[in-house]
Amino acid sequence: MRKIKKFNFQCPIHKKELIIDFNKNLIKCKNKSCKAKYRIIKTNNKLVPCLIDELNFDTVFNHKFLKPIRIFDKNKSNFFKLADHIKSKINNFLNEKYSPPYKEITINKFKSLIKNGENKCLIIGSGNRNLPNTIFDNRLEILGCDLYPGKQVDFIADAHYLPLKDDSINIIFLQAVLEHVLEPQKVVDECYRVLSKKGIIISEAPFLQGIHENEYDFFRFSPSAHCFLFKKFKLVSYGPLKGAGLSFIWILRGFLSKYIGMKISKIIFFPLMILSNLNVNKNLKANWDYCNSSYVVAIKEVTKSKKYYHKNNLKLYDPKDK
Ligand SMILES: [Zn+2]
Structure with missing residues (x-):
């Protein structure tokens, strides 16, 4: 039976x-x-509200996104669809083992929120993905949103204009979202608005990665630039998420695609991508300066507004061998 998430x-x-x-x-x-x-x-198994109005919102959303095939997937041949399928199976397997640097801190925070009956978790950019397996808790009420339908999408919205009430969500996961929005600060401020007091937000975003998803990819974030977006929050953990090795493979793959095409290059480099996708040593300067992606974990604390954001942000650069 088709259901809409209440x-x-x-x-x-x-x-x-x-x-x-x-x-x-x-x-x-x-x-x-x-x-x-x-x-x-x-969609296949549920009814999904689409809470974007193209006339009223300045948005990259296009009604074509609602078609079953994502706009940037439309030219894929069957061979590459199969390759994608295999890739996603392997990625799912790896996700089960994936232990993000924010694992302990988030698991503990989730437990204390759940104990207070605060279990609403919003995943922005959910697409077909759920929370990383190692932090998933089945007591959470998960609500996924994205710009297009997907397995984990419960409503369609533009993150610049979340259709949710103030303080109504306890956990927010920004799953590689901030590079795909034109106003990242506005999106983070929207998250601040809908997050409950003492609620937690986790954000993952790329630093040294090539453009992906074509015209829908806009920004890159060093660990400290990523943190700066969360200045209204209390930072609890941040730093490089994926390290220099993965960045190197990304660039090499992109470079070789000039000669052998991106599709072949992706297949050749896939095993290396997996190998260099391992957990990163946060203490190394090489991993801060050449990280493939960065992460931020922050808590919504409602206090007097802080001063001196710019100078404070300098202190956040924190490799141990600097
Ligand atoms: Zn209205």
């Missing part, structure tokens, strides 16, 4: 409650003058 959504324009009309497959805002037309999308 949640207290709000109109991202008027911040008013939304009324879902299953008969007409429409979602209306309680504000009578609201002209936004939100739809309900039928």
Whole structure:
């Protein structure tokens, strides 16, 4: 049976409650003058509200995203679809073993939140992915959002305008999202708004990676630049996520693609990508300066606004062999 995940959504324009009309497959805002037309999308196993209105929002979202094939996958031949399938199987296997540097800290925080009945976890950029296996807890109520439908997507939204009430989420996971949004600070501020007091946010974003997803890829983040976006929060852990080895393989793969094409290059380098994808030694300067991606874990603390963000940010650069 098709189901829609029940949640207290709000109109991202008027911040008013939304009324879902299953008969007409429409979602209306309680504000009578609201002209936004939100739809309900039928996917394989569920109904997914699409809470973006292209007329009212400045967004890269396009109604073509709602088609079953993602816009940047449309030219793939069957061979490469099969290769992708095998790749995702291997990645899933590796994810089971993957132990992120924020594992301990997040597991402990999840436990204490769950104990207080605060178990709402929002994954932004969920696509087909869930939380990393090693931090997953089945007591969490997971809500996935993305710009297009996917296995783990419960609603479609643009992260610049989250259709969620203030303080309504206890855990947010930004899964390689900030490089794909045009206003990363605005997205992080939206997360701050919807996160509950003492709620936790985890963000992963690339630093030395080539452009991926074509025209939908905009930014890269050093560990300290990544932290700066979270200045309103209390930082609890941050640093390089994937190290210099993986960066090297990315660049080499990109370079060789000039001569043998990206598809062949991806196949050749896949085993090396896996080998260099191992957990990173956070203490090494090489891994800070040449990290493939960085991460931030932060808590929403509602205190007086801090001063001297810029000078404080300098202290965050923290390799032990500098
Ligand atoms: Zn509205």
